[in-house]
Amino acid sequence: MKILIDVYNRVGVGKFLVELLPLYMLPEIDQTIFNQNLLLTQAYCELQLQKHFESNAKVLRSINPIFDGRELFAFNDDGPQLYTATKWNTDLSGKYLSGNFTKVFENQMAFKSEKVKEVDKNKIYKGKILLTEIERVLPDGASEYWTEGFIDEIDWPPIDTWFYKAYNREGLVVLSWIPEAFVDITEEGIAVNALDVLYWYNGERLLEHQPQYGKISSISAGTGQFSQSIVKSFFNFFRS
Numbered sequence: 001m002k003i004l005i006d007v008y009n010r011v012g013v014g015k016f017l018v019e020l021l022p023l024y025m026l027p028e029i030d031q032t033i034f035n036q037n038l039l040l041t042q043a044y045c046e047l048q049l050q051k052h053f054e055s056n057a058k059v060l061r062s063i064n065p066i067f068d069g070r071e072l073f074a075f076n077d078d079g080p081q082l083y084t085a086t087k088w089n090t091d092l093s094g095k096y097l098s099g100n101f102t103k104v105f106e107n108q109m110a111f112k113s114e115k116v117k118e119v120d121k122n123k124i125y126k127g128k129i130l131l132t133e134i135e136r137v138l139p140d141g142a143s144e145y146w147t148e149g150f151i152d153e154i155d156w157p158p159i160d161t162w163f164y165k166a167y168n169r170e171g172l173v174v175l176s177w178i179p180e181a182f183v184d185i186t187e188e189g190i191a192v193n194a195l196d197v198l199y200w201y202n203g204e205r206l207l208e209h210q211p212q213y214g215k216i217s218s219i220s221a222g223t224g225q226f227s228q229s230i231v232k233s234f235f236n237f238f239r240s
Contacts, residue, residue: 010092011185012160018037029164029166033164034163034175037109037163037164038129038163038164038177039119039121040109040112040113040116040119040163041112041160041161041162041163041177042123042125042127042177042179043116043119043120043123044112044115044116044160045060045093045160045161045177045179046125046179047115047116048060048160049079049179049181051155054084055075055077055083055084055149056084056148056149056150056182056185057075057083057084057085057086057148057150057152058075058084059150059158060150060158060159060160060161060179060182061073061075061086061158061159061160062160063107063108063111063142063159063160064159065104065107065108065110065111067089067090067100067103067104068090070089070090070161071089072088072089072090072104073086073087073088073089073090073152074086074087074131075087080166082148082158083145083148083149084149085144085149085152085153086149086152086153087153088152088154092104093222099173101134101165101174102165103234104159105162105165105174106163108159108160109162109163112160125138125177125179126179127177127178127179127180127182127183128178128180128183128200129175129176129177129178129187129200129201129202130157130161130175130176130178130186130198130199130200130201131173131174131175131176131198131199131200131201132155132156132157132173132174132175132176132197132198133168133170133171133172133173134155134156134171134172134173134196135170135171135175136170136195136197137154137155137156137197138172138194138195138197139153139154139155139195140228141153141157142189142192142193142194143189143190143192143193143198144189145213146185146188146189146191146192147185147188148185150182150185150186150189151186151189151198155193155197155198156174157174157176157178157186157198160175161176161178162174162175162176163175163176163177170194175201177218186198190231
């Protein structure tokens, strides 16, 4: 199993490799690394929230690694949208997503380790853990719009919040720490996400979540009324 996952990480051959594995062979969360990374990320995010920030997009995107010779992303304040948007300079998706994402993930964790000199293991941070299926996204901008840029255009949460990566049946997933101040607005992004790639993680096994495919096309039975997801998605589509 380790050899298969190592190959997946390096060359990103697609989620079909994970799908070939029996359920019992999919790696479970390493609780020691999970806890260490979570505490480090909580401490780092708290430091960032103490600073003045101009927008939801920028507040927890202080880490911007150099990838392929340029910064990973930039901010767009001049577009037709009513919020600051995050624009990726390098496409981490596609055939080599897993390998590229692993490099960026390790880079941002190392950066946090340099900036946070000491972690208080007894401190309690308020917030929730978000799980994102990063290989299964629909860049329609709905979650970005309803979180005012906190979730970006490809449905990814801010890079400062990432603390653990794993796999489920949909492929590569990232777990992120969402501070209490951004829990409600993240709920908005979850509610309008067409493919259900964003959801709260409560300690369950990664395989237990059942994605709600086709959420965007669901209609309330007997009423003819569109669901909140459709209304918000359509509003976002026609907002400009």
